Amino acid sequence: MATVTEKLEGMDVWIYHGRIYIPNTYAAGAVGSQFLIALRDKKKIMGMRCPTCNRVYVPARSVCKDCFGQLDEWVEVSDKGTLLTYTVCNQPNPVQPVEPPIVYGIIQLDGADNGIVHMLGEVDLEQLRIGMRVQAVFKEKREASILDIKYFKPLA
Amino acid sequence: MPNRLAIVGIGQTYHTSKRPDVNYAEMTREAVMAALADAQLSIKDIEATFMANMETFEAIYLPDHQMAAEAGFYGKPGLKVGTGGTSGASAVAEGFYFVASGLYDVALVIGCEKQDCGDTTAAISAAATPIWGKGATTGAIGEFAKQALSYMKTSGAKEEHAAMVRLKADRNACRNPYAHLKLGLKSIEDVLKSPYLVWPLRLLDFCPQSCGACALIFASEKRAKKISKKPVWVADIETVHQEPFRAGSFGDPTGKETYTQHVACERLYKRNGITKPRRDIDLAEIYEPSNWEEMNLYEHFHFCGKGEGWKLIEKGITEIEGEFPVNPSGGVLATNPIGATPTIRVAEAALQIRGDGGEHQATREVKTALATALGGPNWTVMTLLKRSL
Numbered sequence: 203m204a205t206v207t208e209k210l211e212g213m214d215v216w217i218y219h220g221r222i223y224i225p226n227t228y229a230a231g232a233v234g235s236q237f238l239i240a241l242r243d244k245k246k247i248m249g250m251r252c253p254t255c256n257r258v259y260v261p262a263r264s265v266c267k268d269c270f271g272q273l274d275e276w277v278e279v280s281d282k283g284t285l286l287t288y289t290v291c292n293q294p295n296p297v298q299p300v301e302p303p304i305v306y307g308i309i310q311l312d313g314a315d316n317g318i319v320h321m322l323g324e325v326d327l328e329q330l331r332i333g334m335r336v337q338a339v340f341k342e343k344r345e346a347s348i349l350d351i352k353y354f355k356p357l358a
Numbered sequence: 359m360p361n362r363l364a365i366v367g368i369g370q371t372y373h374t375s376k377r378p379d380v381n382y383a384e385m386t387r388e389a390v391m392a393a394l395a396d397a398q399l400s401i402k403d404i405e406a407t408f409m410a411n412m413e414t415f416e417a418i419y420l421p422d423h424q425m426a427a428e429a430g431f432y433g434k435p436g437l438k439v440g441t442g443g444t445s446g447a448s449a450v451a452e453g454f455y456f457v458a459s460g461l462y463d464v465a466l467v468i469g470c471e472k473q474d475c476g477d478t479t480a481a482i483s484a485a486a487t488p489i490w491g492k493g494a495t496t497g498a499i500g501e502f503a504k505q506a507l508s509y510m511k512t513s514g515a516k517e518e519h520a521a522m523v524r525l526k527a528d529r530n531a532c533r534n535p536y537a538h539l540k541l542g543l544k545s546i547e548d549v550l551k552s553p554y555l556v557w558p559l560r561l562l563d564f565c566p567q568s569c570g571a572c573a574l575i576f577a578s579e580k581r582a583k584k585i586s587k588k589p590v591w592v593a594d595i596e597t598v599h600q601e602p603f604r605a606g607s608f609g610d611p612t613g614k615e616t617y618t619q620h621v622a623c624e625r626l627y628k629r630n631g632i633t634k635p636r637r638d639i640d641l642a643e644i645y646e647p648s649n650w651e652e653m654n655l656y657e658h659f660h661f662c663g664k665g666e667g668w669k670l671i672e673k674g675i676t677e678i679e680g681e682f683p684v685n686p687s688g689g690v691l692a693t694n695p696i697g698a699t700p701t702i703r704v705a706e707a708a709l710q711i712r713g714d715g716g717e718h719q720a721t722r723e724v725k726t727a728l729a730t731a732l733g734g735p736n737w738t739v740m741t742l743l744k745r746s747l
Contacts, residue, residue, distance in 0.1 A: 222484050226417030226476045231381035264384055267427035270401040 233264040236276075238346040245340045247351075249314050251275040260314040261348070279313035281338040282357060286310050286317045288330055299349055303327070309336055309354055323353030360458035362747060364582035364589030365708045367397025367575030373538035373568040373693045376474040382416060383425035386470040389571035389698075390429050393466070397575045397585055404575070405462040406435040409470070410449035411697030413440045414484065416475035429468055442485070443645065443733015444597070445469065446572070447700035450741055453576045454595045463578040464585075469701030470571035478567060478696070485734075498647060499564060503556040506650035510558065513653070515668035517558070520649035521549035522671045524562050524691060527649075530678055531688025533717040538568045538693040563649045570695035572702045590708040591747045593726075596626040597739040618738035619658035626740050627660075635660045639742075640724045641683045641710050643703040645732040646690050656684070659730065659740075683720040686710065700731030704741050711745045 206219040230238060233250065240246040250262035254269045260279055265272060288307040291298070298304060305325060308317035322330070323339065336354035344350035369392025377385050394401065407430055409422050418424065422431065422438040441448040446469030453467040479497035509515060524543065531537035543549060543562075552562035575585075582589040598618040623635075632638040644659070646652035653667035661682065662670050670676050676684035685691075687706040690699055707727035709715050725746070731739040 218488055220488055222480070224414065224417045224477050224480045224484075228416075228418075228475055229378045229381050229472075231384050232379055233384075234381060263427075265387065265428045267432050270427070270430060270432070 231264065233262050233273075235346075237262045238348075238350075241340075241348075241350045242344040242346040245281075245344075247279050247281060247311060247338065249277050249279045249311075251277050257315040258313060259316060260311055260318055277313065279311045281311070283309045283311035283314070283336055283354070285322070285330075285332060285334045285336055285354075287332055288322065290327060290330075305330065307336070307354065320348075320351060321353040322355070324355040329356060361460050362579040362591065363454065363457040363576050364579070364586070364591045365574050365704070365743070366577045366582050366586040366589055367393040367399065367573070368705045368708055369393030369396055369574075370536050370572040370698070370702060370705060371570045372536055373570035373695055375538070375567065375569065377472060377569040378474070382418070382421060382470070382472045382475065383428035385472055385569060386425050386468060386571040387428040387430075389470070389573040390466065390468060393573035393575050399464070399575065399585065401430045403464050404430055404434065404466045405464050406456060407431045407437075407466045407468065408449045408452040408456070409436065409438045409468040410440065410445035410701065411438075411470050412442070412445060412478075412481065414476070414481040415478050415696065416472055417477070417481075418475070425470075429470075430466060435462075441599070441734060441737060443647075443696060444700055444731040444737045444739045445697050445733065446702070447645075447704065447729070447731035447739035447741065448597065450574065450592075450701060450704050451595050451597050451739060453574070454592055454741075457576045457578055460578070463581045465576045467574040467576060467701065468571065469573075469695075469698035471695040471697040471699075472569045473567040473695065474569055499556050499559060502564065502648040502651055503559040505654065506559050506563065506648060509650050509654050509667075513657075513665040513668060515650070515653055517550060518546050519653060519668040519671055520560075520563055521546040523646075523649035523652045524549045526671065526677055527685065527688050527691035530686050530718055531692030533678075534686075534688050534692070535716070536570075536693070537688040538570070539566050539688075540692070559648060559650070565647050565690045565694040566692070568693050568695040570693070570698050570702075572695075572698040572705050574701065574705060574708075588712045588714075590711045591744045593742040593744045593747065594626055594630055595739070595741045596622045597737075598622045598625075599737045600735060616658050618736055619655070622738040622740045623658070623660060626742060630742055635728075636662070636682050639682075639726050639728050640722060641686070641707065641720055641726075642728045642730065643685055643687060643689070643707040643710075644728075644730045645700055645703060646685065647694075647732070649691065651732075652684070652689070652691070655730070655732070659728070678718065679721040681722070683710075683722065686715060686718045686720050688718070700729070700733070700739065703729040703731060704743070707741075707743050711743055
């Protein structure tokens with residue numbers, strides 16, 4: 203993109219506008235890939251258990267942050283969980299996956315020891331509260347992405 | 359007077375163009391685990407971590423926070439440093455400063471880069487000053503093409519000499535299990551067949567883009583002697599910066615500028631009683647982004663006189679069997695995970711002092727070795743390693 207120059211009104215100074223474009227790719231790794239494949243093919247949410255610390259990480263990861271141990275004990279966790287905290291975003295931004303308003307929440311799935319960031323759907327904003335029970339809703343067409351979970355909806 | 363310290367653990371990954379099997383954190387962990395195994399230490403023994411990579415090269419902001427658990431920073435002091443191409447040596451300097459100060463006894467130093475993630479040249483272009491440099495930026499290749507032309511014109515070196523540098527690098531890399539490019543080149547003609555990237559720089563005149571990581575464990579004198587049977591002493595380190603390139607205002611447009619190397623050599627050599635580097639030092643691992651720059655750097659580091667760098671390669675002096683081996687690992691020309699590249703120079707120099715170079719161990723005895731780094735606007739870091747103090 204050509205640089206755009208701008209003279210500031212009322213001042214004898216110039217401002218230059220540019221844009222940095224850096225294409226990028228990112229490897230999920232062997233463990234991350236297995237998590238995504240289970241999501242796509244089986245609609246299963248997989249965690250990784252650390253036997254030393256007796257905790258289950260979701261999404262599955264290859265290393266325990268507390269004990270530095272290498273992990274390989276896969277466990278399936280529930281598609282149901284508890285809303286730990288949330289916020290409502292009304293401002294549109296190109297990086298967001300859907301149109302606002304977006305309810306972002308941190309959800310601890312049953313069987314997991316940590317929360318994951320995701321969106322809530324089919325939810326009345328008035329109904330939102332910390333501690334509410336939610337369940338994953340999967341997309342029909344899945345492509346090995348964390349967004350194969352469309353959102354979490356309140357459990358009736 | 360700083361406290362004495364030694365390298366007691368050395369680890370690196372294998373190097374290659376793409377690592378789809380691991381994410382950035384998992385790849386870096388491989389080097390950390392190798393260094394811990396080499397030192398026979400656990401992560402609990404590490405008091406502080408110093409990490410380097412090229413911020414933005416993976417198009418990730420704060421890559422260190424994404425690998426806190428995998429690379430061993432979690433719950434520890436963890437400082438990341440970024441100084442362009444010298445980053446991996448600046449992390450070595452950080453480790454040196456903190457252990458030499460007596461603040462920590464055992465520290466982990468990490469250099470890493472996963473170049474299959476981002477776009478290195480796109481990221482480097484963002485280093486140009488937005489006002490004077492935009493549109494004139496070409497990344498590293500253009501810079502070293504300019505340098506090659508200047509070196510050719512002023513020293514009398516020919517393309518054949520640059521080709522000899524690649525042949526040496528390739529022969530050495532083929533003996534190094536961790537090296538990336540192992541081309542099996544047979545002749546000068548094999549190199550001169552390669553196409554121009556940016557004239558007069560050929561594809562085989564330049565370093566590759568690699569994925570990989572390197573980790574070192576530093577220990578204070580007291581701990582080092584207990585941890586390792588073969589501690590490699592970090593005798594001294596010197597780092598010199600200068601102002602960045604500003605298109606239209608180069609102090610020396612020839613690319614032969616020696617300012618930072620000149621200052622770094624003057625200080626490091628003087629402090630350590632080095633008057634004839636090729637006699638007083640046994641081996642060097644230098645950061646040579648191009649065949650031409652290797653010959654140029656021989657002169658900058660006073661391994662020979664001005665205009666004579668190409669004669670060292672012609673006479674075989676810097677070969678693995680030579681009187682003064684340079685880059686027995688195959689160097690940057692064979693392996694370039696940029697943030698790890700200067701850390702690997704220190705690691706490889708230390709392996710040579712330990713006598714653990716394996717197939718690529720230098721023929722001559724190595725008691726004193728020099729590791730250098732080059733990056734950003736020709737910044738320089740020099741690290742002096744010794745078998746005994």
